């Protein structure tokens with residue numbers, strides 16, 4: 001996974017028109033903090049409502065998701081529509097995380113997603129690894145993404161502080177984590 005991460009960091013830096021080590025340096029990825037979340041959605045379980053996971057964004061740089069059976073994950077499009085996400089068998093879905101949105105001052109978005117359990121006839125398991133910056137790295141919008149037309153949109157805090165705000169080191173807060181990083185609109 002480290003090799004894939006390195007490749008993604010280089011490729012995404014280049015798509016931003018920046019030198020290939022830009023993201024690696026900004027996040028200090030070599031000492032990056034990774035978290036794994038394993039989710040089990042039992043069959044026909046609506047006891048807690050239609051969602052196995054309410055809408056949220058994920059912290060980190062990129063997030064890798066694998067599942068045993070397809071179906072359930074939904075992603076909110078920029079037009080506000082929920083899209084069913086179908087992942088080919090044996091494929092890994094790569095999602096963008098909150099800290100990439102902060103670093104790029106909103107150019108790349110950490111998308112809102114949720115999991116429905118409305119129609120699941122069989123059990124589903126997903127394994128999600130969140131690959132983040134070094135815990136003590138202060139993450140803020142890069143100077144390359146800030147100018148008079150694009151004022152700074154996000155707070156400047158360490159990755160650890162933002163995870164604490166999410167409740168990762170306390171009770172888990174499933175609500176959108178990017179919201180707490182946004183500066184109030186001026």
Ligand SMILES: O=C(O)CCC(=O)C(=O)O
Pocket residue numbers: 037039053058065072073113114115126128
């Ligand atoms: O189970 C899924 O498809 C997604 C789970 C998820 O969003 C998460 O663990 O953050």
Ligand SMILES: [Fe+2]
Pocket residue numbers: 056057058113
């Ligand atoms: Fe998630």
